[in-house]
Amino acid sequence: MPKKYHIDTRPTPPRFTPIGKSGVMDWRTGCLRCKRCAKTTCVYGVYNLRTFNSRQLADSIDYYCKNCFRCVQSCPVGLITKTINPEYLEMGDTYWTPDIISSTWYQAETGKIPVSGAGYGGPFVGDGFDDMWTDMSEIVRPTRDGIHGREYINTSIDLGRKLPYLSFNAEGKLISEPPSLVEIPLPIIFGELPMGNLNETIYLAIAQAAYRLGTFLVVTPEEFLRPYAQNIIPLLSQEVLNRNLEWVHEAKIIALPHSETIKQSIERIKTARSEAPVLVKLPLTPKAKELVTQLTMEGVDIVHVYADTHGRELESTSPRFIKEMVMEIHLHLVEKHMRDQVTLVASGGIAMAEHVAKIIICGADGVVIDLPLLVALECRLCKDCLQGESCPVEIQDIEPDWGAQRIINLMSAWHGQLLEVLGAMGLREIRRLRGEMGRAMFYQDLEREIFGAIFGEKRGDN
Ligand code: SF4
Numbered sequence: 002m003p004k005k006y007h008i009d010t011r012p013t014p015p016r017f018t019p020i021g022k023s024g025v026m027d028w029r030t031g032c033l034r035c036k037r038c039a040k041t042t043c044v045y046g047v048y049n050l051r052t053f054n055s056r057q058l059a060d061s062i063d064y065y066c067k068n069c070f071r072c073v074q075s076c077p078v079g080l081i082t083k084t085i086n087p088e089y090l091e092m093g094d095t096y097w098t099p100d101i102i103s104s105t106w107y108q109a110e111t112g113k114i115p116v117s118g119a120g121y122g123g124p125f126v127g128d129g130f131d132d133m134w135t136d137m138s139e140i141v142r143p144t145r146d147g148i149h150g151r152e153y154i155n156t157s158i159d160l161g162r163k164l165p166y167l168s169f170n171a172e173g174k175l176i177s178e179p180p181s182l183v184e185i186p187l188p189i190i191f192g193e194l195p196m197g198n199l200n201e202t203i204y205l206a207i208a209q210a211a212y213r214l215g216t217f218l219v220v221t222p223e224e225f226l227r228p229y230a231q232n233i234i235p236l237l238s239q240e241v242l243n244r245n246l247e248w249v250h251e252a253k254i255i256a257l258p259h260s261e262t263i264k265q266s267i268e269r270i271k272t273a274r275s276e277a278p279v280l281v282k283l284p285l286t287p288k289a290k291e292l293v294t295q296l297t298m299e300g301v302d303i304v305h306v307y308a309d310t311h312g313r314e315l316e317s318t319s320p321r322f323i324k325e326m327v328m329e330i331h332l333h334l335v336e337k338h339m340r341d342q343v344t345l346v347a348s349g350g351i352a353m354a355e356h357v358a359k360i361i362i363c364g365a366d367g368v369v370i371d372l373p374l375l376v377a378l379e380c381r382l383c384k385d386c387l388q389g390e391s392c393p394v395e396i397q398d399i400e401p402d403w404g405a406q407r408i409i410n411l412m413s414a415w416h417g418q419l420l421e422v423l424g425a426m427g428l429r430e431i432r433r434l435r436g437e438m439g440r441a442m443f444y445q446d447l448e449r450e451i452f453g454a455i456f457g458e459k460r461g462d463n
């Protein structure tokens with residue numbers, strides 16, 4: 002059994018006061034000057050932690066307050082009021098919601114799984130990943146101590162091709178040559194960032210995190226990344242391939258963007274280094290299913306399919322969500338008896354740990370993430386950088402060590418959540434979760450098969 006995977010976390014406070022969900026307004030007029038002010042009853046000591054950042058005109062109470070309302074209820078003359086912070090509501094967009102951003106900051110700072118003491122207060126169904134529930138039927142079996150302590154739950158995945166069968170000679174000796182596989186301890190790879198005031202330090206932070214976690218960063222290679230070459234999957238355009246093959250000789254896996262000339266590029270790499278798995282980056286368009294099948298037949302080891310940042314299909318007038326598309330590709334490969342011959346990783350709209358588990362249930366082997374890395378570095382997803390404006394959290398000035406630790410903390414929190422999901426399903430191996438659609442319930446199926454028959458179909462349902 003491989004050694005238990007452990008991630009070293011360290012509290013890594015933000016450099017800027019994060020935007021909190023709700024503020025506390027405490028009026029002075031009418032104050033009775035109680036011997037023990039309601040503010041001193043805060044069990045989280047929020048009023049003691051409170052600082053005012055004059056540069057940002059921000060009060061840190063918004064971020065540290067846990068919204069328990071104790072101080073509000075304890076003031077005898079009702080002078081303490083809580084209000085929703087309008088700046089918080091403006092963060093991100095409809096997909097990358099303020100709650101996702103805020104929870105990512107918390108995980109990047111502490112390395113801990115976010116908990117909501119007041120329980121889940123949101124809706125039970127929504128769009129995208131929110132119309133899918135995972136099976137927690139084994140929740141009583143392994144104890145929490147077991148999941149995070151004594152029991153061994155493996156979150157490793159293999160990157161590369163597997164043989165459809167093994168061949169032996171007359172003497173019973175194995176004659177099939179197994180293709181090289183690269184194992185990573187987490188089903189998560191890092192990808193190129195779609196925005197941000199990006200510079201060397203940001204990518205050095207991500208590459209360092211990939212190195213310390215034992216995973217990879219898929220990126221257009223630059224000379225400054227050379228110290229982390231073993232954890233870089235260089236994304237090589239045809240033009241770079243024609244110029245030099247230095248990265249091809251150095252990297253464990255080589256990535257190519259999908260193009261008309263992909264076959265020639267793969268041949269060029271395989272001639273230079275036959276043992277290195279090749280990853281092809283392919284957009285999730287209406288043609289994706291056929292293209293993945295074709296690439297698998299042509300010997301590609303890993304296909305990275307990507308949707309837009311909201312997980313939507315590209316080049317389509319009625320874009321589908323990534324989970325439906327991955328499910329379709331996976332089932333098509335199963336039907337063609339080719340599923341194990343290729344590793345499928347998916348990106349686009351993977352915003353939380355639960356999305357990793359859900360997309361694996363839909364048939365991916367693992368994920369490639371981008372925006373969560375940026376959010377871990379304090380990004381507010383304000384998109385000011387896309388307009389050429391300055392970044393409110395001066396992301397370009399981070400220290401690589403600080404950034405790497407924030408990403409490591411986030412991955413530790415995600416890893417903990419994956420263990421919880423697997424433990425609750427009674428699984429000890431994340432590889433076994435792939436394509437296990439029976440381990441999930443889908444809202445559309447429940448409506449059609451159960452509730453529709455009793456209460457009538459909802460308008461808009463298929
Ligand atoms: S609402 Fe609760 S957590 Fe927030 S400041 Fe008041 S007592 Fe503290």
Ligand code: SF4
Pocket residue numbers: 196197198379380381382383384385386387390391392393394395396
């Ligand atoms: S905080 Fe805004 S400006 Fe800074 S990197 Fe993030 S999206 Fe860009």
